[in-house]
Amino acid sequence: MMKFQIQRKRKKISTGIITTSNSSIQTPELAIVATDGQLRSLPNDVLKDLPSPYFIVNTYHTYTKEIIPKIEKAGGIHSFMQIPDRFIASDSGGFQVFSLGFGRGSGIGKILPTASDSLRISHDDNKNFNKITENRVEFEFDGKPKILSPEISMDLQHKIGANIMMAFDECTSPLNSKEYIKNSMERTHRWLDRSIEAHKGFEENQALFGIVQGGEYEDLRKESARVVGSKDVPGFGIGGSFGDFQEALGTTVGWVTKILPPEKPRHLLGIGKIRDVFAAVEQGVDLFDCVIPTREARHRMLYTKKGRLYLRKLKHLDEPIEKNCACRACVEGVTMSQLWTWFLAHDLRASAYTTLHNIQFYADMMREIRESIEMGKFEELRETYGKVY
RNA sequence: CCAGGGGUGGCGGAGUGGCCAAUCGCAAUAGACUGUAAAUCUAUCGGGCUUGCCCUACGGGGGUUCGAAUCCCUCCCCCUGGA
Numbered sequence: 001m002m003k004f005q006i007q008r009k010r011k012k013i014s015t016g017i018i019t020t021s022n023s024s025i026q027t028p029e030l031a032i033v034a035t036d037g038q039l040r041s042l043p044n045d046v047l048k049d050l051p052s053p054y055f056i057v058n059t060y061h062t063y064t065k066e067i068i069p070k071i072e073k074a075g076g077i078h079s080f081m082q083i084p085d086r087f088i089a090s091d092s093g094g095f096q097v098f099s100l101g102f103g104r105g106s107g108i109g110k111i112l113p114t115a116s117d118s119l120r121i122s123h124d125d126n127k128n129f130n131k132i133t134e135n136r137v138e139f140e141f142d143g144k145p146k147i148l149s150p151e152i153s154m155d156l157q158h159k160i161g162a163n164i165m166m167a168f169d170e171c172t173s174p175l176n177s178k179e180y181i182k183n184s185m186e187r188t189h190r191w192l193d194r195s196i197e198a199h200k201g202f203e204e205n206q207a208l209f210g211i212v213q214g215g216e217y218e219d220l221r222k223e224s225a226r227v228v229g230s231k232d233v234p235g236f237g238i239g240g241s242f243g244d245f246q247e248a249l250g251t252t253v254g255w256v257t258k259i260l261p262p263e264k265p266r267h268l269l270g271i272g273k274i275r276d277v278f279a280a281v282e283q284g285v286d287l288f289d290c291v292i293p294t295r296e297a298r299h300r301m302l303y304t305k306k307g308r309l310y311l312r313k314l315k316h317l318d319e320p321i322e323k324n325c326a327c328r329a330c331v332e333g334v335t336m337s338q339l340w341t342w343f344l345a346h347d348l349r350a351s352a353y354t355t356l357h358n359i360q361f362y363a364d365m366m367r368e369i370r371e372s373i374e375m376g377k378f379e380e381l382r383e384t385y386g387k388v389y
Numbered sequence: 390c391c392a393g394g395g396g397u398g399g400c401g402g403a404g405u406g407g408c409c410a411a412u413c414g415c416a417a418u419a420g421a422c423u424g425u426a427a428a429u430c431u432a433u434c435g436g437g438c439u440u441g442c443c444c445u446a447c448g449g450g451g452g453u454u455c456g457a458a459u460c461c462c463u464c465c466c467c468c469u470g471g472a
Contacts, residue, residue, distance in 0.1 A: 035425050056424070095424040104426075111423055171424070211424090239424065249423095270424035291425050298428045299421090312418085343428080344416080351428050 004207050004234055010262040012284045015373050018087070018265060020163055022078070023053075025087040027265060028281050028373075029366050030272060031056040031289035032359055037067050037080055040294060041351040047083045050356075051326070051363035055086060056289040059156050060093035060100075060148065064141040068159050076161035089289065090162035092153045092195075094169035094188075094211065094239065095270065097137050101130030102173050110270070112174045112244040125180040132170065134187065150191045154198035154208075162206065164267070166237050167195035169211040171269075174241040181215040181240075188213050189227050196231060207234040209267060212256050216243030221252060225259035236260050238285070239269040250279035257284040274365070274389040278382045281369055293362045297354035300343060303361040307388035311354070315340035327360035329353035 008016040008027070016027040031054040038044055047055075057077060062068050074080040077088050103109060105127035131138040136149035153168040169188040172181045192210045199208045210228040214220030228236060242252040253268060260266055265286040271277070272290020280288070293303065300311040304322045317336040321329055329339075334353050342350035365385070372381035 031424090033425065040425075041428070058424080061425080089424090091424050096426095099424090100426070109423075166424075169424095237424075267424085272423050276423070288423095290423055291427085292423060295425065295427065295429085296422065299430090300428090301422080310420095346428075348428075 006234060006263070006265055008263050008265055008286065012257070013282060013373055013378060014284070014286075015370050016265060016286055020087075023085050023087050023163065025053045026370055027286035028277075028369055029054045029087075029287060030277065030362055031087075031089055031287065032362075033058075033289055033291045033294060034081065036061040036065050037071060037077060039355065041298060041348065041355045044080070044082045047081055047086075049328075051360055053086055053363075054089070054287070054289075055081065055083070056089040056091060057081075057160060057162065058091045058093065058096075059153055059160065060091075060096040060139075062160060063093070063148075063156050064139075064146055068156060071161070072159050078161070087164075088162040089164035089267070089287075090157045090160045090166065091269070091289075092157065092166040092168040092211075093137075093148045094153075094166065095171045096139070097130060097132065097148070097169075098171035098173060100139060101128045101132065101137075102176065104129045106173060106175050108173065108175055110171060110173060110241045112241075120175050120177075123175040125176055134190075137170075150194035151198045154195055154202075158199075158202055158206065164235065165199070165206050165208045166269075167192045167208060167210050167233075169213060169237075169239060172213060172215050172240050174216065174244060176215070178215070178217055178220075181213070181217065182220055185213040185215075185220055185224050189224070192228060192231060192233075196233065209233060209235040209237045211237040211239045211269070212260070213240045214256075215241050216248060216252055218252075218255055221255045222259060225256040229260045233264075235265040235267065237267045237269050247279070249276050250283055253280050253285060254283040272362075274385055277365075277369075278385060281373075281378070282382070293358035294355050297358040298351045300354065301358075302354060303358045305388075311336060311340060311343070321354075321357050325357065325360060326364075327357045329357045330360075 005019040006016065008014060018025050018027065032039065032050070032052045034055050035058045037057050039047070062071065071077050071080045077090070078084045078086070081088070098110065106123050129140070136147050139146040139148065148168065150168040157165040168191050170184045172184050188211065195208060210231050210233045212221070212224045212228045214224040238253060238256055242249040249271070257266060266284065267287035267289070268280050268285045270290060271280060272288055272292045277288060302309040302311055302321050314336045319335055320333050321336065339350050339353060368381055369378070372378045
């Protein structure tokens with residue numbers, strides 16, 4: 001049985017612990033993204049050796065790629081991924097409502113690179129590759145129609161069997177109009193009620209998190225935090241976009257975390273730039289997930305104490321990535337020049353090793369964040385990282 | 390020595406009279422990456438500036454032509470068969 005226990009101190013910045021019968025994680029923690037139940041560049045039999053205690057998989061991808069039957073056959077996502085003692089979340093597919101829908105139509109992600117009012121005005125809320133109705137969302141995958149709704153997403157997530165499940169939502173874009181974001185948010189609230197209803201009977205085994213939306217708008221964010229925060233769920237996701245000025249993310253997240261029940265954990269969905277992690281932890285966020293460590297590793301970007309290092313600029317060095325790093329690449333002494341040779345040859349060892357390294361970096365950083373909170377030195381640590389990130 | 394096929398920008402490889410400073414790929418260089426349409430994407434990639442033009446360039450030299458990487462002659466080099 002997976003009965004949940006969550007201890008979150010009632011302070012704004014706090015460490016915490018989330019426990020089930022088979023696993024526990026200390027917070028703050030960031031989940032490594034294993035979209036279809038696998039990391040992009042590592043086989044599942046090495047996941048148990050990773051330093052990360054938290055992973056997240058995706059309902060849309062495991063569903064469309066027909067992985068869910070395999071997960072069920074394996075006896076659940078923990079067995080499928082061969083990490084029985086780790087914490088796993090599943091996302092609802094709500095992000096794909098955006099990324100494969102309006103996001104694809106606009107070519108812009110959920111975080112804008114710079115303030116861009118002209119982009120906002122010129123985009124049409126209706127330019128969407130998905131068909132979103134009150135009842136459900138219609139996708140096209142591989143030329144075939146696929147449907148997701150709160151009920152379908154819950155059913156699929158029950159089959160996946162992760163510790164934490166996300167309610168089915170719509171992630172809105174910074175380019176959407178405020179009116180669209182408001183309507184979408186209200187629909188996401190109604191979808192939350194349906195998700196909760198569809199989750200009845202499973203509460204003991206899997207924790208369903210409600211998701212706060214509202215874009216960059218203070219009134220909408222606060223309204224969403226009040227509505228979602230009042231629901232009888234064990235935790236919360238914070239999704240959507242957060243505005244595009246320098247301190248926007250922390251500010252926007254802060255509106256929400258001040259309202260959400262302080263004893264329940266908050267997972268900031270899809271956020272993971274280092275500055276953003278620190279800003280969000282400061283606002284009382286406990287959980288994160290982000291593709292940055294794994295994706296950028298494949299894109300030859302290395303995370304180190306000296307900052308982000310682009311391998312292209314260091315490819316001539318016959319030195320390991322970083323001294324005193326516990327990852328397999330650094331322990332085995334794999335050199336930058338060797339990594340580059342492998343990248344050029346499309347040898348998968350390259351991205352495997354860089355992925356191992358970046359995962360180690362993020363795991364170490366999250367541990368340092370926890371320790372710094374315990375010791376009252378969070379701001380100090382934030383400044384240290386802020387110098388290079 | 391004979392027959393045939395080639396020599397193009399750092400590399401591979403298109404182009405076979407003007408639209409060619411030369412498609413494309415690789416490498417190089419500079420960026421990007423936030424609930425993974427992403428081992429991806431974008432930009433630059435002979436030199437000069439007034440960014441439109443000028444200069445130098447398709448093995449070397451010569452020629453034909455208004456015009457040649459493209460046609461002709463010649464020399465050099467490489468590959469494949471045959472003596």
